[in-house]
Amino acid sequence: MTAWAQSLIRISNYEVETLQKRLAEITARRASAEMRIAVLEAEAEIEQERARSDADAAMLLQAYLSGWKMRKGAAEADVVVINAEEEGARDALTGAFEELKKFEHVAETTRLNSIIAAGKRETAAFDELGLRRRAG
Template sequence: MTRSHEPLIRLARFKVEELQKQMAELDRSKGALISQIERLEASVPEEQAVATQSRDGYLAYGSYAQAVIKRKENIRSSLDEVEVQADALRDRLGDAFQELKKFEVLEERRLAHIERALRAAEQDELDEIAQIRHRRPN
């Protein structure tokens, strides 16, 4: 009789869960970066309105706008890095799912084989009982 694949299944399932946690963390990071960009973009009209109210504000707005543009570029760069990491992690997660599925299929086959063997043994036993009864005089 072959050995159970349960330890391999547990290990593969743990690996899948860990990779899923990492993916969720990357998704949270991506969401935070997108929120930062949205906040920066939302602040621009407010600053434009303030800048039009005074000459000093108007002069300072140019520096502010350049800083916002640079910050958005930096955030988008970070967002690109997160996407690269997420793509690589998706590949690893796909491989881990395939490995888990492979072990689960092997275990299903092993259990089905055991079930067939038990049914065959039971049938052999019933056949033997039937033969014994058939040979006995009534």
């Protein structure tokens, strides 16, 4: 394989690895944001249950739920943004993989063409040698 092909493949591999790390980080952030929503929902259920048995908690429940809705809405908005970011990262990773495969294909084709050309040169040399022996 030629030096330029090795360099292109090495650069492409680095880009793929970088994008894989980025995607893993985004996926972890999405899981964390989804966990935050689940925790908020569990907290709301606990507060609603407490309000059923405690008059003071019942009086404060509406204020709590109002704040809870804002926190949950913010968390859900975070998930939407992270999902879009994740989709973009997946698209970028797919593109990087495609580029890597193209470079690998070109390098392999170049290698095979080199082998074929060497074979043709060898055959031509043997043909010439045979003609000289016949003539001489």
